[in-house]
Amino acid sequence: MTTVGEPEQLRLETTARPAARRGRVVVRVEAAGISFAEVQTLRGLHPFPPKPPCVPGYDLVGHIVEVGPGVTGWHVGDRVVSMPRTGAWQEYAEVSAASLARVPVELDAGEAVALVCNGVTAWQMLHRSARVRPGATVLVHGAGGGVGTLLTQLAVRHGVRVIGTASPAKHDAVRALGADPLDYRGDVAGEVRRLASRGVDAVFDHIGGTGLDVGWSLLAPGGTLVSYDSSVAGYPPGQWFRPHLPALRRVIGWNLAGLVGATRGRRARTYYVKPGPRFRDDLASLFTLVRDGVLRPTVARRYPLEEAGSAVRELIDGGVVGKLVLLP
Ligand SMILES: NC(=O)c1ccc[n+]([C@@H]2O[C@H](COP(=O)([O-])OP(=O)(O)OC[C@H]3O[C@@H](n4cnc5c(N)ncnc54)[C@H](OP(=O)(O)O)[C@@H]3O)[C@@H](O)[C@H]2O)c1
Structure with a gap:
């Protein structure tokens, strides 16, 4: 996102893969959520909006590919979710290890990301x-x-x-x-x-x-x-x-x-959603409900990364039942 504006102004760019700094990990993103938060971010209306140029994206699911110094309990290959609030719409996202929660390997990535913030x-x-x-x-x-x-x-x-x-x-x-x-x-x-x-x-x-x-x-x-x-x-x-x-x-x-x-x-x-121990506990309860067939996240549509702008436009236009998901 190079400027505050409309979804059509989003651009796909290639940059160097981030490295994991202290206390952080790099995640290869499987799926990232598209939500009203990004509409607000694009229009400069989100609480503490990031300054462009930046990468939008509230929440993600993926596998850890690099673990930074000082991180304990997380390993390369672990399947995780994170809610960085910005930066999820990319192939590799560097996120705080403190924000991570585990995701069952059998859970569909789109369904899993629908459960993170929403x-x-x-x-x-x-x-x-x-x-x-x-x-x-x-x-x-x-x-x-x-x-x-x-x-x-x-x-x-x-x-x-x-x-x-x-x-x-x-x-x-x-x-x-x-x-x-x-x-x-x-x-x-x-x-x-x-x-x-x-x-x-x-x-x-x-x-x-x-x-x-x-x-x-x-x-x-x-x-x-x-x-x-x-x-x-x-x-x-x-x-x-x-x-x-x-x-x-x-x-x-x-x-x-x-x-x-x-x-x-x-x-x-x-109510305002926050990461932390309760977030992890409640997310684990949601994953269990999906595994047991009691809860079925509604994934309305899955978009490739280069169509992020069209996805946000679809959300703004209304008529979406459930969650739109990006697959970087
Ligand atoms: N506080 C928090 O921590 C937190 C966390 C997550 C989300 N949120 C907020 O929660 C809201 C919903 O998020 P979401 O991801 O579910 O967005 P969403 O998928 O876009 O859903 C919003 C829904 O609101 C409906 N709507 C539009 N106008 C309405 C009206 N006048 N009265 C009642 N419903 C109306 C829309 O229905 P139609 O398409 O049928 O018009 C749409 O289904 C957003 O404002 C988001 O920012 C807050």
Whole structure:
């Protein structure tokens, strides 16, 4: 990525293979994820965006080909995932050894990379932020997207009823995952009240802005709203933080009201995926679910590295069910 702009400005370049510095490894990348984070990166709207020229790419799966000084526990040939946040879209990526987690050798690379950022996000929002119990009813916005398809499957297998918003073209896919689909351009609040008259136990929201007020109003007593982006509310050029302020203000306000008992036990949380021991544990749980045939990451399409721009354009244009993957 040589300049902030549109996906068509991405260029494929050949450079020397990186060497592994202290505490780091070089990974031969098998698959890298394409996500909304790269749309934000390209447009200079991602939190702490890298300065061009740089290589985008949030997460990757591959084999270690070189181990730097001071690295213990990792060897050449190990199959790993990493979430470097930038730099995954290349054949050889040099990443921190502390960011690595193991990947079962039999797992498909595209399915595995779909689980890294999106899968852990879905798992942790469901089980750690909202702590949803079997028998609950939840509202998943964007149920046909990368995070949404996984969150819907995880909730359904946990015995949770899912109402999922999506554009009408994705309703069959969302239904096939086990959710009741709703068109997000319609009367979402009215439809949710009709389907769940006592309210929902959790709302998972990447919309932001006033969309959060709607979600909050739909919560049953004791329910949790999880805000994990403000992507639909919009990002004005050059302003990566400002769109998040209305969300933060609301979440803080609701939690303060909760302290004085004014929210009928309802809670609001923000979520941001981070590497670390919990990340590794939760990713391992996701890999086990895939191995056992309980979870099936939806890989919408696989692109060669030179078509990264077309892949990002497809994501921007909408209509992608699940995850787009690059195969460097
Ligand atoms: N906080 C974190 O740690 C974290 C981690 C991962 C992802 N995220 C964020 O989570 C969001 C989803 O990521 P993703 O990778 O799943 O993206 P994605 O695959 O592009 O999915 C986004 C989905 O949102 C749907 N959508 C569009 N407008 C909507 C609206 N008004 N109401 C409800 N849904 C709408 C789209 O559906 P249609 O195509 O049908 O229009 C699409 O399926 C992104 O904003 C991403 O940045 C945050």
